[in-house]
Amino acid sequence: MSAIAKTIEADAAAEQELTDGFHLVIDALKLNGIDTIYGVPGIPITDLGRFAQAAGIRVISFRHEQNAGNAAAIAGFLTKKPGVCLTVSAPGFLNGLTALANATTNCFPMILISGSSEREIVDLQQGDYEEMDQLAIAKPLCKAAFRVLHAADIGIGVARAIRAAVSGRPGGVYLDLPAKLFGQVMDASEGERSLVKVIDAAPAQIPAPEAVDRAVALLKGAKKPLVILGKGAAYSQADEEIRNFVEKTGIPFLPMSMAKGILPDTHPQSAGAARSLVLKEADVVMLVGARLNWLLSHGKGKTWGPAGSQKFIQIDIEPREMDSNIEIAAPIVADIGSAMAALNAKVGGWAGAPKEWLATVAEKKDANIAKMAPRLMKNSAPMDFHAALGALRTIIKERPDAILVNEGANTLDLARGIIDMYQPRKRLDVGTWGVMGIGMGFAIGAAVETGKPVLAVEGDSAFGFSGMEVETICRYGLPVTIVIFNNNGIYRGTDTDPNGRDPGTTVFVKDARYDKMMEAFGGVGVNVTTPDELSRAVNAAMDSGKPTLINAVIDPTAGSESGNIGSLNPQSVVKRKK
Numbered sequence: 121m122s123a124i125a126k127t128i129e130a131d132a133a134a135e136q137e138l139t140d141g142f143h144l145v146i147d148a149l150k151l152n153g154i155d156t157i158y159g160v161p162g163i164p165i166t167d168l169g170r171f172a173q174a175a176g177i178r179v180i181s182f183r184h185e186q187n188a189g190n191a192a193a194i195a196g197f198l199t200k201k202p203g204v205c206l207t208v209s210a211p212g213f214l215n216g217l218t219a220l221a222n223a224t225t226n227c228f229p230m231i232l233i234s235g236s237s238e239r240e241i242v243d244l245q246q247g248d249y250e251e252m253d254q255l256a257i258a259k260p261l262c263k264a265a266f267r268v269l270h271a272a273d274i275g276i277g278v279a280r281a282i283r284a285a286v287s288g289r290p291g292g293v294y295l296d297l298p299a300k301l302f303g304q305v306m307d308a309s310e311g312e313r314s315l316v317k318v319i320d321a322a323p324a325q326i327p328a329p330e331a332v333d334r335a336v337a338l339l340k341g342a343k344k345p346l347v348i349l350g351k352g353a354a355y356s357q358a359d360e361e362i363r364n365f366v367e368k369t370g371i372p373f374l375p376m377s378m379a380k381g382i383l384p385d386t387h388p389q390s391a392g393a394a395r396s397l398v399l400k401e402a403d404v405v406m407l408v409g410a411r412l413n414w415l416l417s418h419g420k421g422k423t424w425g426p427a428g429s430q431k432f433i434q435i436d437i438e439p440r441e442m443d444s445n446i447e448i449a450a451p452i453v454a455d456i457g458s459a460m461a462a463l464n465a466k467v468g469g470w471a472g473a474p475k476e477w478l479a480t481v482a483e484k485k486d487a488n489i490a491k492m493a494p495r496l497m498k499n500s501a502p503m504d505f506h507a508a509l510g511a512l513r514t515i516i517k518e519r520p521d522a523i524l525v526n527e528g529a530n531t532l533d534l535a536r537g538i539i540d541m542y543q544p545r546k547r548l549d550v551g552t553w554g555v556m557g558i559g560m561g562f563a564i565g566a567a568v569e570t571g572k573p574v575l576a577v578e579g580d581s582a583f584g585f586s587g588m589e590v591e592t593i594c595r596y597g598l599p600v601t602i603v604i605f606n607n608n609g610i611y612r613g614t615d616t617d618p619n620g621r622d623p624g625t626t627v628f629v630k631d632a633r634y635d636k637m638m639e640a641f642g643g644v645g646v647n648v649t650t651p652d653e654l655s656r657a658v659n660a661a662m663d664s665g666k667p668t669l670i671n672a673v674i675d676p677t678a679g680s681e682s683g684n685i686g687s688l689n690p691q692s693v694v695k696r697k698k
């Protein structure tokens with residue numbers, strides 16, 4: 121071998137033995153089973169995305185970080201592994217932060233990884249590119265926040281982020297990676313040794329036996345027991361244990377929005393269609409992964425029975441959740457799976473819920489269902505919400521493993537009650553914050569993570585927050601069908617400016633054709649005006665698996681001001697002169 125050849129070979133060997141910050145981040149994620157990254161490329165993380173894709177990680181590039189973050193968040197909810205969102209510094213980071221905060225509020229495990237500026241310059245405020253103290257900004261908005269300054273600490277940084285995201289009550293974690301870190305080079309073997317594989321990231325939290333006994337005693341003495349299933353119960357994937365408990369005890373259950381389908385909405389014990397009655401009349405209420413927040417009127421007031429007349433059992437992994445609004449007579453601090461298993465072991469041989477109570481619930485439920493039925497069957501043009509949702513309800517019944525994404529005002533409030541769900545974790549919606557804008561991010565995340573067909577039912581306003589991602593859906597050829605309930609505006613399309621100068625504050629362009637947006641990117645666009653046309657279009661889209669957007673024309677006068685949350689949306693009682 122010539123001297124030159126020897127030198128080249130020696131150089132190559134030396135090169136192989138090196139690694140850098142980019143590759144250590146990727147190796148750390150892969151070592152911990154993270155196989156997908158959602159993000160938007162740019163300075164300083166462009167190459168991180170490229171190298172990650174080359175290393176076999178699936179990298180889904182979005183048009184806006186908030187949507188990428190929402191996709192990562194819902195990936196976390198669906199898989200119990202942290203969903204990862206990758207952004208550029210400053211504005212990209214801030215865009216992703218909304219999704220991180222929302223993930224934290226909803227208890228979805230997610231990691232926002234953002235490139236950032238050089239510490240030394242940021243701290244002295246010397247004007248670096250997109251200079252911002254991202255760590256300080258992220259801290260109050262997520263469960264934990266870490267910054268890695270040295271490549272040798274990347275393994276620890278990623279491990280801490282993963283454990284923080286999924287252990288205990290899951291949530292969002294911010295991981296700050298300054299640009300300088302990516303180029304730091306080290307010996308490959310040293311780099312490998314610095315990586316950390318997280319063992320038992322979310323250990324089971326076993327309930328105390330006396331806590332379980334206390335709860336069982338309360339339930340057995342109840343005349344009108346009720347189980348409320350929350351999104352935490354859906355997240356836990358303890359589907360069998362939950363179903364066993366509900367069926368063994370015969371207690372009526374009320375699913376919160378994203379808990380629909382843990383047991384089918386058509387289950388004889390479902391009290392979904394008798395919501396007001398069961399909340400007011402139950403004497404013992406068992407909350408399973410459901411919090412007594414605004415969605416349950418904080419456990420008090422006119423939604424509930426007289427103060428002190430109802431006793432609460434609460435199962436939650438977070439001890440501080442107990443007594444957050446009212447007294448919890450039987451707290452069970454545990455993960456849902458362990459708690460339900462422990463309860464199941466204690467409720468054998470029990471006679472079940474009193475028959476009179478079941479009959480009362482059934483009567484109210486049947487009456488509400490009968491009242492709604494004719495409204496779902498009108499084949500009129502233009503459609504109202506009920507007629508359009510009646511068509512979609514049949515589609516989900518026939519395709520129970522499809523994932524339903526839902527956001528809007530009327531579109532959300534009515535779809536929640538009308539569209540029955542049959543399987544767990546198939547309904548993804550606006551969650552704890554009632555946030556508009558989750559639509560396309562959730563749809564993409566759900567399609568990527570599960571490979572199942574996704575039906576996104578969107579109000580025209582809600583869709584606008586993430587609508588540009590239809591290009592992403594087309595680019596990746598995802599099996600997403602979007603139905604836009606287009607009534608020309610927010611709530612309805614009839615508002616006007618009293619001065620006649622501008623459009624009313626809640627209206628959009630009249631008779632807009634959202635379906636044309638999809639066609640612009642090679643997807644299928646369809647305009648429909650009747651429930652029959654809507655059914656045909658959705659079925660064709662879901663059969664073909666092609667990205668499709670259906671503009672469903674809804675009567676602009678249909679819809680009300682999202683009445684359910686009227687107390688949060690005060691109307692002025694003051695009449696003022698012009």
Ligand SMILES: CC(C)(COP(=O)(O)OP(=O)(O)OC[C@H]1O[C@@H](n2cnc3c(N)ncnc32)[C@H](O)[C@@H]1OP(=O)(O)O)[C@@H](O)C(=O)NCCC(=O)NCCSC=O
Nearest residue numbers: 392393394395396397415488489492528529537554682684
């Ligand atoms: C907290 C809530 C679930 C409470 O709503 P409620 O109207 O009290 O209950 P819902 O479950 O929607 O049910 C309404 C009524 O329909 C009945 N109901 C429910 N399902 C059915 C079926 N399948 N058939 C017939 N009737 C039904 C149910 O018993 C209630 O009647 P009765 O029992 O007779 O009362 C809701 O307000 C909510 O999730 N809000 C979030 C909204 C949100 O996030 N918006 C984003 C902002 S929008 C931006 O502007």
